[in-house]
Amino acid sequence: MMVLVVYDIADNGLRTRIAEVLKDHGLTRIQKSAFIGDLTPQERETLAEKLSRLQLDETDRIDIFPICERDLKMHILVRRGLVERKLATR
Amino acid sequence: MMVLVVYDIADNGLRTRIAEVLKDHGLTRIQKSAFIGDLTPQERETLAEKLSRLQLDETDRIDIFPICERDLKMHILVRRGLVERKLATR
Numbered sequence: 001m002m003v004l005v006v007y008d009i010a011d012n013g014l015r016t017r018i019a020e021v022l023k024d025h026g027l028t029r030i031q032k033s034a035f036i037g038d039l040t041p042q043e044r045e046t047l048a049e050k051l052s053r054l055q056l057d058e059t060d061r062i063d064i065f066p067i068c069e070r071d072l073k074m075h076i077l078v079r080r081g082l083v084e085r086k087l088a089t090r
Numbered sequence: 091m092m093v094l095v096v097y098d099i100a101d102n103g104l105r106t107r108i109a110e111v112l113k114d115h116g117l118t119r120i121q122k123s124a125f126i127g128d129l130t131p132q133e134r135e136t137l138a139e140k141l142s143r144l145q146l147d148e149t150d151r152i153d154i155f156p157i158c159e160r161d162l163k164m165h166i167l168v169r170r171g172l173v174e175r176k177l178a179t180r
Contacts, residue, residue, distance in 0.1 A: 004094070004096075004155060006094075006096050006121060006124050007121070008121040008122050008123075008124070030151075030153065031096060031097070031098040031151060031153065032098050033098075033123070034096050034098070034153070044164075044166065048166045048168050048173045049173060051168045052168045052169070052170075052171060052172060052173045053171075055170075056168070056169060056170040056171075057170065058170060060169065060170065061120075061121060061167065061168065061169050062167075062168040062169075063120065063121065063124070063165065063166070063167055063168075064165065064166040064167075064168065065094060065155070065157060065161070065162075065165055066161050066164040066165070067155060067157055067161055068158065068160075068161055070158075071155070071156050071157055071158055071161060072155075074134075074156040075153065075154065075155050075156070076134065076138045076153070076154040077151065077152075077153055077154075078138050078141045078142045078146070078151065078152040078153075078154065079142070079146060079150065079151050079152075080142075080145075080146040080147065080148060080150065081142060081143075081146075082142060083138045083139060083142045
């Protein structure tokens with residue numbers, strides 16, 4: 001199932017580290033702090049555990065949103081003067 | 091239906107403006123650049139049109155993800171040493 005991972009991380013080095021972990025898990029960047037990719041439920045859990053063991057700051061947070069195909073079809077991408085219905089990666 | 095709105099905006103003033111627009115539409119902030127809330131399909135479209143008319147930069151992007159209740163129940167929130175199954179707002 002597709003998952004969207006979005007994160008709010010204060011430290012630049014840690015933010016880079018998280019992006020690497022997400023890429024290692026086969027996810028693709030769609031925004032600076034947002035990645036998307038196809039994970040099994042087990043891979044999702046493994047990823048969450050791995051991320052929780054990083055040296056997150058008190059205010060840091062990472063949200064993992066599983067999103068089904070039906071919902072993904074309703075995704076809207078807004079860019080300058082454009083409202084698109086396809087999930088363009090960066 | 092719930093929607094998650096995440097955005098990558100270069101200009102600070104515009105980023106603040108977008109947060110105001112999202113709050114005006116009844117959405118709640120969960121991360122610096124991520125909001126969630128319940129919108130009808132029509133409200134979703136109206137919001138997308140409104141956002142597309144803002145002075146977005148070439149590289150700016152806003153993603154609107156409708157997410158059904160079933161998927162939201164699988165949401166995982168990762169914080170320092172914690173893996174939680176509830177959608178805590180900021």
